[in-house]
Every structure is written in C-alpha cells, then in structure tokens.
Amino acid sequence: MRTLGPDEEDDLTAEPALPAPSTPRGGVAGSIPTCTVPPFAAGPRRAFLAAAVRSPGQIGAVAPSSPRLADLLASVVPTHGAPIVVELGPGTGSVSAAIAERLPAGARHLAVELDPRLAAYLRRTRPDMEVVVGDAEHLTGLLAARSVPAVDAVVSGLPWSLFGGATQRAILDQVAAAIGPTGAFATFAYTHTAPMTTARRFRRMLSEVFDEVVVSRTIWRNLPPAYAYVCRRPRSEGRYQSVQRDTGR
Numbered sequence: 343m344r345t346l347g348p349d350e351e352d353d354l355t356a357e358p359a360l361p362a363p364s365t366p367r368g369g370v371a372g373s374i375p376t377c378t379v380p381p382f383a384a385g386p387r388r389a390f391l392a393a394a395v396r397s398p399g400q401i402g403a404v405a406p407s408s409p410r411l412a413d414l415l416a417s418v419v420p421t422h423g424a425p426i427v428v429e430l431g432p433g434t435g436s437v438s439a440a441i442a443e444r445l446p447a448g449a450r451h452l453a454v455e456l457d458p459r460l461a462a463y464l465r466r467t468r469p470d471m472e473v474v475v476g477d478a479e480h481l482t483g484l485l486a487a488r489s490v491p492a493v494d495a496v497v498s499g500l501p502w503s504l505f506g507g508a509t510q511r512a513i514l515d516q517v518a519a520a521i522g523p524t525g526a527f528a529t530f531a532y533t534h535t536a537p538m539t540t541a542r543r544f545r546r547m548l549s550e551v552f553d554e555v556v557v558s559r560t561i562w563r564n565l566p567p568a569y570a571y572v573c574r575r576p577r578s579e580g581r582y583q584s585v586q587r588d589t590g591r
C-alpha cells in the first residue's frame with residue numbers, strides 16, 4: 343500500500359493488499375471470478391440486469407460488486423460513534439450490505455442513486471438506508487437539503503469510465519467537500535481498464551484532488567477483477583471552501 347504521485351502510471355496489480363476485512367461474507371467459490379449475489383437471490387441480479395439493459399450508459403458493469411470487493415470498499419466506514427456515510431451509485435445494494443454490516447447503531451447511511459427504479463428497489467430491500475434519487479454531481483446540495491453538514495465516509499460504485507473528465511472532476515470535488523479534511527473516500531476500477539486513457543486520467547485526477555491516494559491489490563474474485571482506491575485529505579482548500587460556500591456550510 344502506498345500513496346501515488348500525480349504522474350505515476352505503474353502496475354496496480356503489484357500493490358499489496360489493504361487490510362483484509364474481518365468477516366468476509368460467503369458466496370464466492372474457488373479461484374474463478376464469479377458474480378455473487380446477496381442472500382435475497384435472484385431479485386438483485388434481475389434488477390441489476392434490467393437496469394443494465396435499460397441504461398447501459400449509466401451502469402457500466404456486467405455484474406454487481408462481489409462481497410470481497412464490497413468489503414474492501416466498506417473498510418473506510420467507521421465502526422464506532424455515530425458516523426454518517428454516503429454511498430454513490432448503490433445499484434442493487436451489494437456494497438450497501440457491506441457498509442451496513444460495519445455501521446454501528448445510530449449511524450446514518452445515505453445512498454444516492456440516479457436510476458429511480460433501482461432507488462425504488464433499494465427502498466424495498468434495504469429499509470435501513472436513506473435512499474436519495476439524485477446525481478452524485480450534486481452531492482453537497484443533496485446533503486445540505488437533508489441538513490447533513492459533513493460526512494465521515496463516501497463509498498462509490500459509480501462507473502467512472504463512462505464519465506467525461508469534467509464530470510469526473512465535478513463529482514470528485516463534491517466528494518472532497520463532503521468528506522472535508524477528516525473523512526475518507528473509497529471507489530473502485532476494473533483492472534482491464536487500467537491502461538486506458540480515461541482510467542489513467544482518473545488516477546491522476548484522484549491525486550490532484552486528494553493528498554493521499556492508496557491503491558489496493560487486485561480483487562480477482564470480482565467480475566471483472568477490480569481494485570480499490572482509498573483517498574483522504576482533499577488538497578484544494580480554495581475549491582473545498584467554495585463548494586462549502588455554495589451549500590451554505
């Protein structure tokens with residue numbers, strides 16, 4: 343594990359692992375990457391496929407994140423106190439389950455999902471979460487409207503490779519404003535996309551926005567294999583403050 347410089351473009355797969363979650367959930371067998379689904383079986387898989395067919399330009403994945411990847415992403419979620427956690431692009435809730443497993447009583451778990459049908463599905467299946475139909479690009483406004491001044495962690499399932507550079511930057515600035523100097527941000531990318539220009543640009547952008555960017559080892563038990571970024575300490579004080587002013591914080 344280490345921090346990336348803004349211009350580094352080396353092999354991600356050589357990175358050592360982030361700390362392993364203490365209680366990985368089941369559902370993955372052998373060394374073949376498989377698509378696993380939460381315990382409520384065919385429901386989420388059907389809902390995910392339907393969303394992927396309905397709006398392929400918004401989903402950007404062939405399967406929900408595996409429990410292994412979900413646990414890794416959720417590792418930024420505090421397990422004590424009364425944290426406020428935001429999930430971006432929860433889809434059918436595979437990462438939501440890992441977040442919920444860590445959250446202590448009294449925590450808040452907000453989930454911002456652009457697809458209203460997926461949001462309706464999540465409201466049915468995950469009543470523990472506050473599901474918000476909205477665009478991650480408007481995160482600080484969505485939080486301000488719910489009287490949430492700052493959050494402890496943001497966990498993203500967003501399909502970054504489908505976004506243009508301006509959208510990526512706008513969302514990252516919103517995340518930076520939401521977590522402030524003390525929060526954490528976790529997101530993921532697919533290993534096969536790492537050499538692509540857009541993925542390389544996204545990595546550079548992460549290092550521009552955050553002082554610390556930690557890259558995980560490859561999670562092979564995911565379809566397709568993926569890795570996580572964990573970011574802390576937004577760099578741009580000026581940009582951070584201007585978003586705060588916009589949202590009245």
Ligand SMILES: C[S@@+](CC[C@H](N)C(=O)[O-])C[C@H]1O[C@@H](n2cnc3c(N)ncnc32)[C@H](O)[C@@H]1O
Nearest residue numbers: 401403406407431432433455456457477478499
């Ligand atoms: C690849 S799926 C990830 C689902 C789930 N988090 C997982 O890892 O299995 C991407 C999700 O992000 C949602 N999404 C895409 N663009 C979004 C945006 N701008 N704001 C909020 N959600 C968005 C999609 O509707 C979809 O549910």
